[in-house]
Amino acid sequence: MATPHHARRSDTRSRIQDVALKLFAEQGYEKTSLREIAERLDVTKAALYYHFKTKEDLLLSISEDLSAPVDELIAWAQGQPRTLATKQEVLRRYSDALWGATDLFRFFQENQATVRDLAIGESFRERITALSELLKEPDSSMTAQVRSLTALFAMHAGMHATQNVEGDPEEKRAAVLEVALDLLAQADADLVTN
Amino acid sequence: MATPHHARRSDTRSRIQDVALKLFAEQGYEKTSLREIAERLDVTKAALYYHFKTKEDLLLSISEDLSAPVDELIAWAQGQPRTLATKQEVLRRYSDALWGATDLFRFFQENQATVRDLAIGESFRERITALSELLKEPDSSMTAQVRSLTALFAMHAGMHATQNVEGDPEEKRAAVLEVALDLLAQADADLVTN
Amino acid sequence: MATPHHARRSDTRSRIQDVALKLFAEQGYEKTSLREIAERLDVTKAALYYHFKTKEDLLLSISEDLSAPVDELIAWAQGQPRTLATKQEVLRRYSDALWGATDLFRFFQENQATVRDLAIGESFRERITALSELLKEPDSSMTAQVRSLTALFAMHAGMHATQNVEGDPEEKRAAVLEVALDLLAQADADLVTN
Amino acid sequence: MATPHHARRSDTRSRIQDVALKLFAEQGYEKTSLREIAERLDVTKAALYYHFKTKEDLLLSISEDLSAPVDELIAWAQGQPRTLATKQEVLRRYSDALWGATDLFRFFQENQATVRDLAIGESFRERITALSELLKEPDSSMTAQVRSLTALFAMHAGMHATQNVEGDPEEKRAAVLEVALDLLAQADADLVTN
DNA sequence: AATGAATGAGGATTCATTCAT
């Protein structure tokens, strides 16, 4: 009936995560101090340390929670045949994952330099690499490979670069996905032709 | 025969710029301290301040020197007819500019969060916006617009994302440019069809 | 019996204030570094920043605490009739306030240039102006006005300038007050005569 | 006929002194950097060092030039009988000296803390002490002594404290001098009475 | 579950000063 104990318990914890992600995405990781996060939540810095071992650990926890879908996507795809259909599905699901956690992915994109030598940077890069491997065929022409990669990065860029384009967000997302799928198809056509 | 007087003169200044850009690109702006730059050059921090008013000013000077070609490109393009040929030429020249200053553009890409509220971030964004406007037609279909934008961002991504692709750098660059030009052509085809 | 908890609590804070005021008064604001204050107290510089936001804030807190009596005096006087008796009382009370916080007022006197563009300088000047307005009659002769002002400044000067005069401090203070009261009386006589 | 060589020579030198004094008086000694002085004059910091050995030396040179009249006054007075007439003359001449170099004396007044441990502070204090000794009688009543001192300090305060009083500057100066002379007369009357 | 107090390391920046030219 009443909110169970351990739901209350993690209330603060997730409020911290929310505020932290918001600030990390807005201002960057380095420029967001734990003091600022604490102040926004009206708690002490020390309270943050009750819930998270370090600043990096806080970021890690956020990233793990939010990028689970991508990991699942990768795991799933690795068990599928390397067909065009599979690749298209990867792109579709990746689109869902991206738009489901825009703040996090914006953060990753805009803080690459910072994140690089954090533990988290590693896993981010690994995910991107895994996705790349899933999409491109190492034996295909270089142009085809670039097209596949572009399909992937187009989605990243598309999340924020379309702000100067008029239109409904959902429509934009569809357009971005369409362009990406198209690139993929062209890469595949190349492959067949060769 | 002997090194002329005023060559010596600006020697330190440009050595600072070189080292700074290298470190900024490698480690990020925030994580690169002036102490580190100074140590690499075997000068005092104060020496840096003799040549540049602030850390930001140092970055600014680097950016201004290196992104001049892009500004020229934009200025040129704004005086040209908005034909496909012009747009293709923009892409080609942009490719030159990008590969001519990879460190700087890598820096911009990977430090967006940091750079955002530096004076320099503004001009970076303005340049991107200007290029976008030059490439896309506001009245065309959303997909066409996204394709144009993707042509642009594909080049950014292509600079570094192709590290896992085997092959000669110059060849990669050509492939990236080809894909970008292709996207542009497709966007243009859309336009005509409509 | 035991030291209560919250007495300990603000112990460091006020120890900082004490040492800071002493050093500010002795050496001047600029020449007193936070390092020096910290060292005297055997704490870290960062500890100072835990208690006070900035160096200026530290000074502000000291000044606010110690100059409260003067503010009360001004408030009181502004509700009184502008008689000679009131003015005399102002001078008497001001004498109390001044001798009750000699370090602070010495500091103000000897650091005017520095204090001028600190927030605190403003309030200092405002207080002096308010007191001036309370003592002098704008319609009286210039000589009378100068006499009133001199009554005020004589007290400032008298705090430290009488070091070469032999005698008991309390006696000196009485003499200074006497001279000031006298100047005030003369100013008042002028007024009546006119 | 032409400007003699050594007049030209010291042109820069005295321009430096002028600007320095202006800034020292306006902003304080510590807050005025040699860089700022140099910039105002459109010369290099190093140029200042050609003319003056140190920052303190620059201040010293200014002070020596401008306070010569006071030294002469003291020298003169020490050879005169200690009569009221002499003391009055001292006050009159001191008034001339003060108003003849307001910037310098304002500087001394507002930078006492800073100046204290400069060589120059010593000589400033010595001058004040000498003047005090000339005006007050050590055997007179404490009140009489305070009155004499007040006569002196009234003139210092009067230079700047009369800004809120309406009227012509020269008239103000006369009023201040009158009040000071009056205090002196009263002190003398005390003496006679005792 | 959280706080108050503190630390140590490091940040950018400014300053008076020097010296070869």
Place this chain on the structure above:
DNA sequence: TATGAATGAATCCTCATTCAT
């Protein structure tokens, strides 16, 4: 008579982190 280049020491301040309570 000046400059350009540089230094060393110091400044204020911020940060992530710790720990006893």
